[in-house]
Amino acid sequence: MKFFDYARATELSEAIGEFAKPIAGGTNLLDLMKLEVETPSRLMDINHIGLNEISPHGDGLRIGALVRNADCAADLRVRRDYPLLARAILAGASPQLRNRATTGGNLCQRTRCTYFMRLGTRCNKREPGSGCDAIGGVNRDHAIFGATEHCIATYPGDMAVALAALDASVQIEGIDGSRQVSLRDFHRLPDGDPHLDNVLTGGEIITSVKLPAPVGGKQIYRKIRDRASYAFALVSVAAIVTLDQGRITRADLAFGGVAHKPWHDPAVGRALIGNEPSDQLFSEAADLLVNQAKGQGGNDFKIPLLRRSLIAVLREATGIGGNDVRNL
Amino acid sequence: MFGTYDIPDQRNLLDRTRQGLIGAPLERPESGLKVCGVAPYAAEHHPPNCAEGVLVTATIPQGRVIALHKDEVLAMPGVLGVFADKRMLRRPAQGTAGKAPVQDVRAVEYHGQPIALVVAETFEQATHAAKALRVEYEASATVPLDPEGLETEPGRKPVVLGDLDQAMAEAAHSVDLTFTTEGHASAAMEPHASVAEWQGDDLTLWGSFQMISHNVKELADSLRIAPRHVRIRSAYVGGGFGSKLGISHDAVAAAIAARELGRPVRVVLSRQQVFDTITRRSETGQRLRLALDAGGYLAGIGHEAWVSNLPDEPFAEPVTQATEFLYSGENRKLAVNLARISRVTSGSVRAPGEAVGMQVLEAAMDELAEKAGFDPIELRKRNLPSSQPGKDRPYSSRMLIEALDQGARAFGWQDRKPRPCMTREGEWWLGMGVASAARVNMLRPAAARVRLEPDGSLRVQSDQTDIGTGSYAILGQIAGEMLGVPIARVTVELGDSSLPSGAGSGGSFGASSTGSAVFRACEAIRDKLAHRLGVPIEALELRDGMAIASGREVAVIELLRGEAMEEIGRIKPGKTDKDYAQASYGAFFCEVAVNAFTAETRLRRMLGAFGFGRVLNARTARSQCLGGMVWGIGSALTEELGFDLRDGQMTNHDLAGYHVPCHADIPALEVILLEERDAPASPIQAKGVGELAICGAAAAVANAIYNACGVRMHDFPMTPARLLPKLPDPF
């Protein structure tokens, strides 16, 4: 670990506009500092500036940036009105990590690309202009949507995938005031400058996440991974599906583990709306989703996996298939 | 009492003693210390003025270090020294090496190899300086990084009997299958760590080791000093699984730096360094050929494999080890070949050989059973030879049939569907699988001191290690049982090279070997007590501090007359080792659910039934079986070392990337311990259990996956990525 200065902010104004790296739960930042992948010269501890409450906001909820993941997932309002969010958070990391991890930190967690995390390799995200060793290398975890020749990494988190399906927004505070960004636009595609994970500029801080009014429906977060818990998603599906008189009236979908950001393709939801649920319909929607997908070799399996996962989730959401035991 | 073990001890003395400790599910005496965090592990020794060392590792797969820019780093705050001594280790020592492994860190043989040590006042200073050290290399032009398809050399003496090709040609039913398994890491919880302190010419090293008496020799030889100048202390070890059989980089580097700096030095490997530099289990490619005659008997077995290791490294993952004795079939071809690649040293990882050998043999047996129309249990039972094929020696004991039968009954095997794809629960295919377990048994030279104190309490001493397995518990139980001392009055001291040499912890031999040494020391003490009491030894009964014989009852402390009685017991393998085929056996049953859409496999339940001689402690033995099955599940579903074939770097060198099973992966596990007495195995009639429950477990999972969804998986681990393309239509 490189030496660094440490300061503790006691109110928001001290934290913003600082030429310092904010540290919240530290569960991602400290790991990367130990590896010297992150080498901030100054840390600003934002754990004592408040922003750690969940409060009503219009018809929705406001989740403070310092609310711990565990607290958010356990909040009764979240569990009742946004079960998708609670489920996605609980699908991530481990109880110990979720006790520390915060809403803001979770959104800003960095990719798990193996080359990003190992010094001495070429990585445009860590060292702009150096190249990308994941291309042609071990890229089992990497993106099938929106990758460029500069970077094929994924955003690895779960919570944000649910937030994308929920159409949440991110409240940001900087020296020039505050702004609000749709969660769906918060993370970026790598384009030519993959060192930027999201739209935050230097000195800006996330202060909260806003959830719109609850929409009900069947809410499912399905995470496919190599072991039953404590592993990042190979692919994940966040779905809010509403049925009315046998037809789908709402289908808000987002996908994790497949792109540099939570993947949201409105066309897929649109293809479902107004139709009666059927395997045929779901297969067509899933085809539409993976139409543009492109594998890198090691992660080619993600394309059929995502396709089938979406079908499974839509069947579960609409009750097709059932859950009974059948002897064939 | 110095003799080798030549004649099976049929007395079963421990069945006649009366203290009631043997087999009792006693808690490990040190467990309280461990869960409270007060059992000091290697790195937790803090001699005054201790400096901190961090290893620098290579970023090329092969070549030479031509420059280390030490000066820049020496100028950094707190830095005390940069060491790249010729004696520092390039590779860790293999188990039982007893001499220095490959040294001299100026050459690089694999990506991640240690090339220098940076020592500083604080750990953070040393870590940062180690990362900052600029290294110039001369990299080799072409480096073999991919073992697949490389030319190989023989790695193990092949077994060729009869004519396998002909047996295959004439077989009524046969299978000819090729399997692959990926590399595994031991991934012990405690990283490798050493604290070295010199007093004059004498070194004390607190480290994390499995086989102390060998480790002393390895360390002394590496440092070019006499073993009597080296004392190793390793009282608590946070798991080894083979990775601490031999010494590794930290020990030699810490000793060299401490000597040079004139103060103690601690070197702890980071988690990533443990993966990058400590012995791994080789990946394997294995071809299995099984020929069954019209009567349903095996006529031939072929098991030919390639594995990999660094150039000249003698270890070759012995995947055919159990195939040599498990099933009949007079036409045989068993071979293990070695590909030489530039990848971290391969060596013993828990159950070397059988772990991945039985995994594929037992999967092949399942396919053969299906082809021939046998119940898989029946096929196995009818093909158990009465003597070891090709060696013509009897089995010391073998509870395989009992394990299969009792396991089947307890598991409900009769409910298994005869064909795949017959049970569906929502998205999930359900199925059951079975496999045999087998693991060779070994007795190793061991010594232990037992001292009956004048107050009647008991002290047991050996350099035997306890790597979390229960050595402290069972050695105390054996001594207390033999001498009639309640367990609360028994103290066991282990893991210090100044004590008599135990067998160490490896190959599942620690309990039976060092346990036998303790047993023999106790026998000598019992003889003395009988003599003092004036009764024949056969008449002596010792219980709760009393000696009872011929109607007389005398307190043992009276017989001691105020003086301690002390004996060193010794055991060495002898004729029984050669005269009998010795192994532990068992059977696995499991039920899996395979998601028809996503190809995730989840275990529903698993049962293992195991016979491994005398059960010394039902709790610790059961724990070993549970842990073994967890390893088997990992090998089946999740564990694989990843490498970048362009430069050899390991791509998942931490516990987030290398997936050992987590709690949610492990369903209800059931263990049945089959009581057995194996006199040829050891004077306490015990065999090894530490590794048995891995050996074949993954095959039970593979066979259950087939029974569930009709997919035969030949490449392990069976991740969703591998299974998905083979799944039938999910709807």
Ligand SMILES: Cc1cc2nc3c(=O)[nH]c(=O)nc-3n(C[C@H](O)[C@H](O)[C@H](O)COP(=O)(O)OP(=O)(O)OC[C@H]3O[C@@H](n4cnc5c(N)ncnc54)[C@H](O)[C@@H]3O)c2cc1C
């Ligand atoms: C072993 C392991 C497994 C994991 N598995 C999963 C998983 O399965 N799914 C998953 O989703 N996550 C997983 N995680 C990641 C975990 O969710 C994140 O580490 C955590 O959410 C980060 O939150 P934090 O508060 O600790 O962030 P920190 O580590 O404190 O910060 C992370 C980043 O966010 C920045 N930051 C923090 N707060 C703010 C703010 N308010 N405004 C602006 N920037 C900010 C920091 O500067 C830093 O760059 C795993 C982590 C580990 C270590």
Ligand code: SF4
């Ligand atoms: S994929 Fe992105 S993060 Fe990974 S090596 Fe390439 S540039 Fe770096």
